[in-house]
Amino acid sequence: MRHSTIRITVVLIVLFVVMFFLFYPMNPSNTGLFGNIPLGLDIKGGSLLEYTFSGNITPDTANQVVTILRRRLDDANYTEANVSTLGNNGIRVEIPGIDNPQQAENLIGQRGELYFAQVLDTVQSPVKPAPKIGLQYAGAEWLLSKDPSVPPNTWYLVNRNIQVGAGTLQLNGSEVSNAHAAINTSTGGWEIDLSFNAKGAQDFYQITQALVGKPLAIVLDNYVLSAPIVQQPIQGGRAQITGNFTFKQAQDLAALIRSGNLPVTLNLSEEQTIGPTLGSDVIHTSIIVGLIGIAIVLAYMLIYYGPLMGLVADLALIYNSLFILGMLALTHSILTLPGIAGVILTIGITVDGNVIIFERIKEEMRTGKTPKAAITAGFTRSTAVILDANISTLIVAFVLYYFGTGSIKGFAVTLTIGILGTIFTSLVFSRVLMDYFSPFIKNKYLPASNAGQVQSVNPVQKNVNPEQKKGGNKK
Amino acid sequence: MRKMINFVGPRYIFIGISLTVIALSIVFILVKGFNFGVDFAGGTMITASFNKTDLQVGDVRKIFSQADPAFANASIVKMTSITGANSNTRSLFDLTVKQFYNAAQKEKLYSAVQSVAAKDNLNVKFESFQTVSGYAAASLRQSSMWAAIIVVILLLIYIGIRYRFVFGIGALASLAHDLIITAGLFSMFWITFDSTAIAALLTLLGYSLNDTVVVYSRIRENLKKMHGHPIDEIVNVSINETLSRTINTSLTTFIVVFTLFLFASSVLRPFAFGMSFGVVTGTYSSIYIASPILIGWLEKRRKSLAKR
Numbered sequence: 001m002r003h004s005t006i007r008i009t010v011v012l013i014v015l016f017v018v019m020f021f022l023f024y025p026m027n028p029s030n031t032g033l034f035g036n037i038p039l040g041l042d043i044k045g046g047s048l049l050e051y052t053f054s055g056n057i058t059p060d061t062a063n064q065v066v067t068i069l070r071r072r073l074d075d076a077n078y079t080e081a082n083v084s085t086l087g088n089n090g091i092r093v094e095i096p097g098i099d100n101p102q103q104a105e106n107l108i109g110q111r112g113e114l115y116f117a118q119v120l121d122t123v124q125s126p127v128k129p130a131p132k133i134g135l136q137y138a139g140a141e142w143l144l145s146k147d148p149s150v151p152p153n154t155w156y157l158v159n160r161n162i163q164v165g166a167g168t169l170q171l172n173g174s175e176v177s178n179a180h181a182a183i184n185t186s187t188g189g190w191e192i193d194l195s196f197n198a199k200g201a202q203d204f205y206q207i208t209q210a211l212v213g214k215p216l217a218i219v220l221d222n223y224v225l226s227a228p229i230v231q232q233p234i235q236g237g238r239a240q241i242t243g244n245f246t247f248k249q250a251q252d253l254a255a256l257i258r259s260g261n262l263p264v265t266l267n268l269s270e271e272q273t274i275g276p277t278l279g280s281d282v283i284h285t286s287i288i289v290g291l292i293g294i295a296i297v298l299a300y301m302l303i304y305y306g307p308l309m310g311l312v313a314d315l316a317l318i319y320n321s322l323f324i325l326g327m328l329a330l331t332h333s334i335l336t337l338p339g340i341a342g343v344i345l346t347i348g349i350t351v352d353g354n355v356i357i358f359e360r361i362k363e364e365m366r367t368g369k370t371p372k373a374a375i376t377a378g379f380t381r382s383t384a385v386i387l388d389a390n391i392s393t394l395i396v397a398f399v400l401y402y403f404g405t406g407s408i409k410g411f412a413v414t415l416t417i418g419i420l421g422t423i424f425t426s427l428v429f430s431r432v433l434m435d436y437f438s439p440f441i442k443n444k445y446l447p448a449s450n451a452g453q454v455q456s457v458n459p460v461q462k463n464v465n466p467e468q469k470k471g472g473n474k475k
Numbered sequence: 476m477r478k479m480i481n482f483v484g485p486r487y488i489f490i491g492i493s494l495t496v497i498a499l500s501i502v503f504i505l506v507k508g509f510n511f512g513v514d515f516a517g518g519t520m521i522t523a524s525f526n527k528t529d530l531q532v533g534d535v536r537k538i539f540s541q542a543d544p545a546f547a548n549a550s551i552v553k554m555t556s557i558t559g560a561n562s563n564t565r566s567l568f569d570l571t572v573k574q575f576y577n578a579a580q581k582e583k584l585y586s587a588v589q590s591v592a593a594k595d596n597l598n599v600k601f602e603s604f605q606t607v608s609g610y611a612a613a614s615l616r617q618s619s620m621w622a623a624i625i626v627v628i629l630l631l632i633y634i635g636i637r638y639r640f641v642f643g644i645g646a647l648a649s650l651a652h653d654l655i656i657t658a659g660l661f662s663m664f665w666i667t668f669d670s671t672a673i674a675a676l677l678t679l680l681g682y683s684l685n686d687t688v689v690v691y692s693r694i695r696e697n698l699k700k701m702h703g704h705p706i707d708e709i710v711n712v713s714i715n716e717t718l719s720r721t722i723n724t725s726l727t728t729f730i731v732v733f734t735l736f737l738f739a740s741s742v743l744r745p746f747a748f749g750m751s752f753g754v755v756t757g758t759y760s761s762i763y764i765a766s767p768i769l770i771g772w773l774e775k776r777r778k779s780l781a782k783r
Contacts, residue, residue: 042742050611105578268577269611271604278522278602281557282742289738293731300727338671341746344735345678348728355723356689363716388637389688393681395629400674403622405615408674415678 005435012429016319019326034283036329040336042407043283045276046096049105053089055264065091065266068259072107075255090269099275103252109266110221112256114173116207117158119215119227126153146223147243156224158217164210171207175200179257181250184242190250192241192257201237209233220256286340293347294321301351305358308441312433313354316425320350323421324414333417336410346418352389353426357382361434371441375434379427386426390419480718483711486767493652493764500659507662512669512745513605515619517612518573522603522741524565525592528556535568538595542587545574554741557602567602569741575608619673626677630684638691641772646687649765653683657753666748667741675749682728682750683757686721687765693717694766698773706773710766718762725758 025035041048053061062085069091073081081095081104095104120140123129129142140159147154161168177197184191196204207216208230217227218241226243245253297317302310324343328335361378369377394416401412513520523535532551539546554567576584585601592599607615630650634643654676661668693713701709729751736747 052610102578102582109578269608271576271578271581271606273601273605274603275600277524277557285738286735286743289735290731292738293734296730296734297727300723300730304723337742338674338746341671341735341739341743344731345728345750348731349682349724351727352685352720352724355720359717359720359723385689385692388692389685392630392633392684392688393678395633396626396677396681399622399626399629400677403618403625404674405670408670411671411674 005432008428008432012319012432016322019322022329023322023325034335037325038332038334039279039283040334040339040407040410041094041096041272042274042337043279043335043340044096045099045274045279046094047098047101047104048270048272049093049095049101049108049268050086050270051091051093051108051266052269053264054267057089057264059088061263062086062088062091064263068112068262069093069108071259072112072255073104075258076104076107076252078104078107091266097276099273101271101273103248105268105271107252107256109268110256111262111265112173112221112259113261114176114218114220114257115160116162116171116204117160117217117219118162118211119156119158119217121157122215122227123155123157124151124153125155129155129157132157143217143219143222143224145227147226149226149242149244156215156217156227158219158224160219162207162210164206169203169207171200171203173257173260175203176257179254181245181247181254182240184240187242187244189242190245190247191243192245192250192254194239194241194257196237196239198237201235204237204239205233205235220253225253282337283340286337286344290340290344290347293344294318297347297351301354308437309354309358309361309434312430312437313351313358315433316354316430317347317350319429320418320421320425321347323425324417327417327421328414331413331417333413334410335414336407338407339410339414342411342414342418346415346422349393349418350422350425353382353386353422354430356386356389357426357430365443369443371443372438374443375438375441379431379434383427386423390423394419479711479715481711482714482762483707483767483770486763486770489763490768493656493760496659497652497655500655500662503659503662504655507665509658509662509668510665512667512672513571513607513612514615514669515612516573517575517607517609518571519576519604519606521570521601521605522554522567523570523588524557524567524600524602526563526565526598528564528566530566530568530597532568535570538591538597538599539570539588541591543584545572546570548572552741565600576606581606615670619670622673623677626680630680634684634688637688638695641769641776642691642695644772645765645769646684646691648768649687649760650680650683652760652764653679653753653756656756657749660752661745661749664748667745669745671743671746672749675746675753679749679753679757682754683760686725686757686761689720690714690717690761690766694769706777707770710770710773714762714766721758721761725754729754 023036053065066083066085069083070081073083073093073095078095078098080097081093083091083093086092093104093108095101098104120137121132123142128144131137131142132140137157137159139161140157142155142157145154145156160170160172162170175196176194177200178195180193181190182193183189211230212232213229215227215229218225226241228242241253294317298314301313301317304310305313321343324346327333333339357378360382361374364374364377364381365371397412397415397419401409401416404412525535532553536546536549536551539549539551550571552569554569556564556566558564581604588599627647627650631643631647634646638646657676657679660666661672666672690713693716694710697709697713697716701712732747732750732754735743736751739747
């Protein structure tokens with residue numbers, strides 16, 4: 001018995017130290033107190049975007065979209081972005097640390113459909129010009145320019161079937177093998193360099209041969225990115241999209257072209273954006289609330305159960321709080337606002353295990369057992385109840401994890417960790433402490449002690465109403 | 476000898492009180508309905524901050540409805556001011572409308588609000604922006620309903636495995652009691668009913684069952700130990716023996732969630748509200764409802780066993 005107590009004590013101390021260093025950041029002044037725990041969007045700020053698909057949806061669509069969007073966002077330097085599927089016909093994108101998701105939304109919302117086209121006419125008009133009649137205009141459409149180097153409201157009449165000799169050729173994004181942002185050495189602005197695969201290079205050569213002296217439009221998602229005049233036939237399968245882009249624009253467009261077409265159109269169904277100020281304000285108040293809650297509960301347990309048992313309950317509470325924080329850091333679970341609520345709730349529940357055990361120990365003492373025997377019996381008889389009682393809350397936590405969205409999942413995680421911690425601290429941690437303290441615990445119910453004390457053991461029962469039954473307990 | 480409180484004697488009075496409160500809650504839920512959050516009803520909730528601290532709800536409504544007429548009927552609540560990045564205090568408002576704003580519409584709204592506010596020398600910032608389409612709201616409602624159904628089924632299976640059937644009925648009755656009354660309070664006090672409220676209600680189910688399970692396992696133990704005593708006495712002794720545990724645990728839990736309710740941000744308020752009042756009804760029901768209603772069944776069972 002003594003040996004195993006010492007062994008368990010060592011394990012508990014080691015665990016405490018490990019949990020402390022898992023949780024406590026190396027540099028709290030830089031990272032904040034929660035530097036080792038990933039914080040949810042609702043705390044550190046960021047955007048959550050949900051989209052549903054419209055178009056031709058196959059069972060594979062969602063995964064395809066996720067792959068493409070991951071590449072796009074990664075390429076555009078949203079490296080912390082997280083894309084996940086929402087069933088078969090939707091996706092969720094979470095981007096931490098941004099408070100204006102407009103740029104990201106543009107990147108996500110575009111189909112990324114790129115093609116090259118012959119330009120048949122150019123017009124400046126605030127509205128879309130009327131379609132032109134004539135055989136040579138068959139299949140052509142008016143598209144607006146997005147090239148900042150041409151006047152605004154410039155419309156191009158383009159045809160993706162490019163006249164090459166007697167026939168036509170089509171060249172689209174699937175023949176592009178690579179795209180990246182590069183400095184335009186002559187203007188100093190940013191451009192996008194494209195490389196074609198073998199077939200694309202061949203087609204591009206033929207097209208540029210046919211269009212020398214004429215413009216060639218580069219169309220992305222039904223906008224003309226630029227329409228440079230072809231100076232000479234281009235061999236070697238390389239092309240530039242020049243358009244006076246900023247670095248960010250050139251980078252985003254290159255990412256869009258590289259990642260390829262989305263198979264469906266994405267419609268925004270939900271957006272949630274939280275600025276960093278609000279989150280830090282909330283976490284500040286939550287920590288204060290948590291500390292106030294802990295302080296009141298610590299004081300309550302000390303007053304109700306006296307210095308010895310109260311201290312055990314209090315240490316168990318502190319141990320469990322650190323256990324939760326350490327486990328959150330260890331498992332990289334994301335701490336959300338409801339997650340903090342889960343931690344605070346657990347503070348209230350942690351003492352439950354100890355209360356069940358202490359009440360049982362008191363009862364065992366009333367039957368005349370020595371403190372040591374009462375403690376052993378108290379723990380043995382409480383184990384099943386403690387497990388039973390916590391399993392019901394665990395079931396709820398699991399269901400919430402399965403059905404909940406981001407922030408509610410965070411609640412389910414902290415609740416689960418908290419309950420497991422509660423079971424562990426009540427049955428192991430408190431047990432060891434009580435074993436150490438048992439020599440100092442007196443059994444006030446033994447006949448030797450003052451019988452008048454019995455009445456005041458349970459303050460709650462002072463409020464007993466007059467209709468109480470007499471002599472109910474006939475053990 | 477310990478003093479006993481007679482909980483089971485006046486049980487019909489307490490069951491009567493509970494039934495009345497339940498009926499009242501149902502009336503509230505049906506007649507007044509819930510103040511659904513945007514995640515359940517669809518719509519948009521904006522938390523906007525201004526660089527002027529004595530701004531009132533009326534001023535904010537004027538600014539927003541000039542920018543977008545939809546905000547004439549918006550629900551606007553002034554929140555506790557926050558301290559911004561340059562340690563200047565900004566007033567904070569929550570605005571809720573039924574419209575959904577896509578990326579372009581949001582941008583338009585934001586710049587319109589900024590330009591209207593600028594005329595009054597005000598600087599406005601959207602601290603948070605949540606917009607939910609009808610489709611997304613419907614799918615959240617659906618998954619919340621499934622979550623609730625599955626929680627109840629799993630809890631019943633669990634009780635069924637660990638306890639006799641009658642205990643399952645008693646537990647179910649007390650769960651329904653807590654759930655309906657707490658939901659009624661959400662309706663009565665017009666507290667935002669959103670996904671954190673659902674999380675609170677489901678957690679409450681687990682918590683209330685936790686309370687009930689502790690009393691039940693004591694009843695089960697005492698049924699063997701106090702063989703020959705009348706059932707109502709056994710149940711009453713069990714409630715009394717677990718009473719200080721029930722009160723201590725409920726009190727500590729209530730203290731922390733109520734502190735959260737008093738000080739927490741608007742996001743956590745529905746959760747803290749549900750938990751605070753849920754803990755109270757959960758404690759009441761495990762003392763006055765869950766166990767006393769077992770008495771009839773347990774007596775019948777004992778009689779039928781005696782006949783054999």
